[in-house]
Amino acid sequence: MRVRLTPSALLLSISRNMKIPQTSSRLGKVPASPIRKLVPFASAAKKQGIKVYHLNIGDPDIKTPEVMLDVLRNWTRNPVGYGQSQGEPEFLASLESYYAKIGYGFIKTKDIQVTTGGSEAISMALFAVCEEGDEVIVFEPFYTNYNSYAAVNSVKLVPVKTEGSTGFHLPQKSEIESKITSKTKALIICNPSNPTGTVYTKEEMDTLAEIAKRHGLFLISDEVYREFVYDGKKHVSILEYMEDIPEQAILLDSLSKRYSLCGARLGMLISMNRGVMDGALRVAQGRLSSGLVDQSMAAKLTEVEDSYFEEVHKEYQSRRDILYEGLKSIPGVFLEKPEGAFYTIVKLPVKDSEHFCQWLLTDFRHNNETVMIAPAAGFYATPGLGGDEVRIAYVLNGHDLTKAIEILRQALVEYKG
């Protein structure tokens, strides 16, 4: 409804318009998620009756362990009150036994801060180690939400470029060290890597620990995909360095992928640095607690049979093989064989992968189906990089994955972008 303003109301309106406050410039620096920003186009396609294969987001189709869902089905606790700020005792105890089981019995409850998703652990870590304007070295392409949390915490990510041609493994030590300035406070690595699928070697992790020692930096390792390592390769956790550099090592972890619990927002920040942990707890007190129901479910992780993860591992290795063989048979497509996690960065024969990804949703149809993938530019900090790459999450079963690859093959034939 349009109303006609009297002269005095008009004046009031004008004077009011002059006084409308602006949102902060830092809000403007938080990027839209490259994984999620094309969702409206996907929704529109679905409304037209198009089936969309989702390879854009690491939201697995693997079942959550039944022993966890049974916690919901047998729920009696009422009211659903706050949990403890550090984490619920039974959940913390289950985490302690998980780390003991994988060989790190020295990690005790006091070294663990439960976070609301691995996301909160990223944010807490950046806040804990950086002043505003400080720098963190990151290996690009990297997990896109590091960009979000860098913006939220006024931290500058300084990228060290890694190359598809070497499977995105780290460059020479000197190249990494050349990025260190007086403002550098930490190195952050995601191992196995989202988005590249790289599993870093013992030598690479040694190099990072040496750099951290020599330059007095924090070394932050995001190991959300720890168990997703293929071809018999061994994962080298920062936990192997934690007793050597106890003041510098920070582990970021999450249950989302390990137990297919993405919607239960639970992660962990782990360190032996008391200043980091005491500070993280104070931040955690400000937000009171993580979800009580989610933590009760997750505490059953000690009862999940080893066979659960063996199945999951086999399934992902098989998907990885289907994806790799399928994609490399498409003309003009380049990728190295991913070593872990369930992502890969793929070079496509297109000039603007964001345009291509959007076109897949808005224009392209193959037997009433299409595929959603994430343009890779948002996984880089250096402007201009990733423009001909996409990130693919292989989170569909083999049958659907095979279909999705064929759709992509057909799309690349038809695309004129």
Place this chain on the structure above:
Amino acid sequence: MRVRLTPSALLLSISRNMKIPQTSSRLGKVPASPIRKLVPFASAAKKQGIKVYHLNIGDPDIKTPEVMLDVLRNWTRNPVGYGQSQGEPEFLASLESYYAKIGYGFIKTKDIQVTTGGSEAISMALFAVCEEGDEVIVFEPFYTNYNSYAAVNSVKLVPVKTEGSTGFHLPQKSEIESKITSKTKALIICNPSNPTGTVYTKEEMDTLAEIAKRHGLFLISDEVYREFVYDGKKHVSILEYMEDIPEQAILLDSLSKRYSLCGARLGMLISMNRGVMDGALRVAQGRLSSGLVDQSMAAKLTEVEDSYFEEVHKEYQSRRDILYEGLKSIPGVFLEKPEGAFYTIVKLPVKDSEHFCQWLLTDFRHNNETVMIAPAAGFYATPGLGGDEVRIAYVLNGHDLTKAIEILRQALVEYKG
């Protein structure tokens, strides 16, 4: 185990010690929660077999509606995958109908960002409206976690003092305006107030809206306790001003208290300012989603009978009466009758209320029982204020509340602090 260092290892150790990185100064600025920092003393008392009545934290004993818990008991969705970043559609729809039911049908899904607890809504709001170092006017004593989020977001809280003798109502407009500087970006009010129990009048809300208009400020209203208003008083929501100052009004809300869902981490940030909402969504994308199970539970709020809240309301008004009558009969104790929420700030005949609160847990026992209350200093920004006050949350049933008051009466007789 102490190891003897060889000279070279010693040198290495020294050189390493010189290179140990420091945590950030901003981490050091995040305060410990005054509500939670005495928890270790309470735990120690409980280990000695002492019963502790908890009046320190607003974690109600009221039952969560069964219709919500039934969602858990009938859970079939598997896997527990990510929710949508803005919020799950069914939960957003239930919120839209809640706001319509209380008279604000103009609030649509697009104006609502689901947050992980009201806590995340506070943080998002401060980040959205302030650059680093900007100022927000707050009425002290105020919700202590505003201090935490101010520190996390490098925002300066500028306190306007309110007085127990006037029931913590607002001072003159000119006194509020005198705090405005070129760095002031917003006013934040909690209505009904945690920790004072004050319900602000129409005139007070008008005044705040006028100040926001005249000076071009955001007006942020935290209405987590909207329904907890006693003696037939009317709550004046910022929603009544939202169409008048659509670019300036921001509502922070939460389900925690309304449906006794503290452990389901769900809140809302609501605004008609597109810049705020688009930015909040980008921040939300960085943390992927709020909990899926919690949102599924909460979406049943449309099926909660009106009688549920009528009962809750009656119960709290009765508790408020028990508390008020009980406390004011203790010599040297002062409080005005709280008008809403389920807190009150009480002046005690002690010099150092933090010492007193700790002593209650460590030294005082009355028939093997004691009481836990929160020292009030942490609810102030001005150093030195609140030192003889405590915040009491009346979240126990009438019987336990009566006992807790008698324990406090006895403690004040015995205390020599």
